[in-house]
Amino acid sequence: MSRLIVISNRVQPPTTGPGGNQGGLAVALLAALREQGGIWFGWSGETTEEFSGHINFQQGGGVTTATIDLEEQDIDEYYNGYANRTLWPLFHYRIDLTEFERDFDSGYARVNERFADTVQPLIEPDDLVWVHDYHLIPLGRDLRKRGFKNRIGFFLHIPWPPVRLLMSLPSHRKLVESLFAYDVVGFHTEDWLDSFRDYVTKELGGTLGDNGEVTWNGRTIQAIRAPIGIETKEFEAAANGHDARFARERMYMSATGRSLIVGVDRLDYSKGLAERFLGYERFLQSNPERRALVYMLQIAPPSREKVNTYQEIRANLDSLSGRINGEYADIDWVPIRYVNKGFPRPVLAGIYRAARIGLVTPLRDGMNLVAKEYVAAQDPEDPGVLILSRFAGAAEQLKDAVLINPYSAEEMSDAIVQALTMPRDERIRRWESLIDNVRREDVFWWCELFLTALRGDGVKAEAKAIE
Ligand code: ADQ
Numbered sequence: 001m002s003r004l005i006v007i008s009n010r011v012q013p014p015t016t017g018p019g020g021n022q023g024g025l026a027v028a029l030l031a032a033l034r035e036q037g038g039i040w041f042g043w044s045g046e047t048t049e050e051f052s053g054h055i056n057f058q059q060g061g062g063v064t065t066a067t068i069d070l071e072e073q074d075i076d077e078y079y080n081g082y083a084n085r086t087l088w089p090l091f092h093y094r095i096d097l098t099e100f101e102r103d104f105d106s107g108y109a110r111v112n113e114r115f116a117d118t119v120q121p122l123i124e125p126d127d128l129v130w131v132h133d134y135h136l137i138p139l140g141r142d143l144r145k146r147g148f149k150n151r152i153g154f155f156l157h158i159p160w161p162p163v164r165l166l167m168s169l170p171s172h173r174k175l176v177e178s179l180f181a182y183d184v185v186g187f188h189t190e191d192w193l194d195s196f197r198d199y200v201t202k203e204l205g206g207t208l209g210d211n212g213e214v215t216w217n218g219r220t221i222q223a224i225r226a227p228i229g230i231e232t233k234e235f236e237a238a239a240n241g242h243d244a245r246f247a248r249e250r251m252y253m254s255a256t257g258r259s260l261i262v263g264v265d266r267l268d269y270s271k272g273l274a275e276r277f278l279g280y281e282r283f284l285q286s287n288p289e290r291r292a293l294v295y296m297l298q299i300a301p302p303s304r305e306k307v308n309t310y311q312e313i314r315a316n317l318d319s320l321s322g323r324i325n326g327e328y329a330d331i332d333w334v335p336i337r338y339v340n341k342g343f344p345r346p347v348l349a350g351i352y353r354a355a356r357i358g359l360v361t362p363l364r365d366g367m368n369l370v371a372k373e374y375v376a377a378q379d380p381e382d383p384g385v386l387i388l389s390r391f392a393g394a395a396e397q398l399k400d401a402v403l404i405n406p407y408s409a410e411e412m413s414d415a416i417v418q419a420l421t422m423p424r425d426e427r428i429r430r431w432e433s434l435i436d437n438v439r440r441e442d443v444f445w446w447c448e449l450f451l452t453a454l455r456g457d458g459v460k461a462e463a464k465a466i467e
Contacts, residue, residue: 004128004130005127006132007131008040013065044056051071066119074107081104105171137175152182152183156188160196161195189393193225229441244350260354261295262296262299264348275409277336279408279412282409290417295335299351300339317338353378357419360392361404362406383428385418385427397441
């Protein structure tokens with residue numbers, strides 16, 4: 001069996017076992033690495049005065065990780081710059097927040113070359129190479145420039161934008177052309193895949209085959225839909241475990257008889273948190289008789305704090321939650337509990353289980369794993385209701401959620417009423433259909449789907465074909 005080389009911006013230390021803080025992606029990739037052998041390569045998260053290419057190897061739980069330190073300037077231009085000030089907002093349809101700086105371009109190119117230089121000697125001729133996400137789009141091409149012949153795959157965890165939007169990126173063509181260095185390119189949804197195909201045919205003049213092949217400039221690659229899932233079995237078990245029960249009890253005791261509406265998101269503008277608070281406020285306004293029967297818990301650990309937009313959105317949410325609480329709270333009730341920290345996964349599972357409503361309303365999201373975690377944590381006899389944005393990739397699979405347009409405060413308010421008054425048999429029926437998908441298309445299924453395509457032995461490994 002070929003070894004697997006996983007390359008991503010950051011590397012998950014293999015030491016925290018399931019039940020700890022590892023998310024589904026890390027669990028699946030570590031499991032694949034354990035089974036096939038190989039290395040997970042990426043940035044250590046540390047800085048160095050001058051880039052040396054020194055690799056720090058670590059072993060744990062049957063997996064080897066290899067990390068490099070980057071210079072401060074690299075992090076400014078590549079990570080905080082091109083990745084998170086240019087590509088992230090643009091790919092999430094936020095052209096108003098997108099910054100175009102040539103220094104970001106050159107920093108992004110430089111760090112991708114540095115990744116290629118340092119990882120190359122670690123790779124053996126038969127190894128399969130799997131590159132992850134928007135930080136590293138040109139890496140495949142950089143490896144090919146160095147004479148690399150291995151099979152290389154790329155998976156994008158965020159949306160792929162429509163053609164007209166992508167064209168506002170000054171170097172859009174170069175970026176897309178570089179994807180043709182890979183053998184397989186994967187997206188979460190049919191939507192993102194369609195936008196990619198559209199660009200290739202309309203802008204590059206490429207052609208499409210019947211089985212996911214995309215050809216341009218004499219090179220044919222496989223473009224597939226591979227929706228990521230979660231470690232469903234483990235998460236369901238965690239929701240029934242001791243830590244989850246304890247968290248659930250804490251929630252019940254702190255709000256006897258009130259229905260919990262929960263939101264769990266990285267603090268990011270793509271997650272639609274301000275719109276969510278406003279939708280909830282609309283519900284409070286329009287339903288005075290229901291006010292004191294509910295409360296909302298929004299968990300939002302800060303991320304990317306060096307990027308201004310993230311500081312602004314944090315300040316905005318502080319003030320919005322403060323204003324709503326000031327206006328509607330009573331001596332024994334606050335409408336929004338707003339918590340800016342992370343929790344261990346079993347505790348999250350308990351909180352989801354305690355919640356009558358999971359409010360997952362991103363303005364745009366590649367997939368959104370919180371929606372799937374919420375479903376996996378529910379009590380089969382008395383499940384809660386998932387309210388889900390139509391613009392989350394997860395909406396393509398989770399059709400029996402209450403789907404809404406997150407920009408509409410009215411739709412959100414109506415959906416909350418619908419969820420609060422939904423009869424138990426309807427909740428069970430919807431949940432059974434959701435959990436069926438979350439169990440079937442879990443993160444191990446996703447990993448195998450992509451790796452089958454990458455191995456090239458099941459070239460028609462499109463999700464559809466497997467269903
Ligand atoms: P994210 O944008 O980070 O991921 P998401 O898919 O929701 O979004 O995953 C977030 C993960 O962080 C979940 O597993 C969640 O449980 C965890 N998390 C969030 N808040 C937490 C907290 N306070 N404490 C502990 N854990 C917390 C990107 C893309 C998504 C895509 C994923 C995977 O933006 O669209 O689904 O990658 O491909």
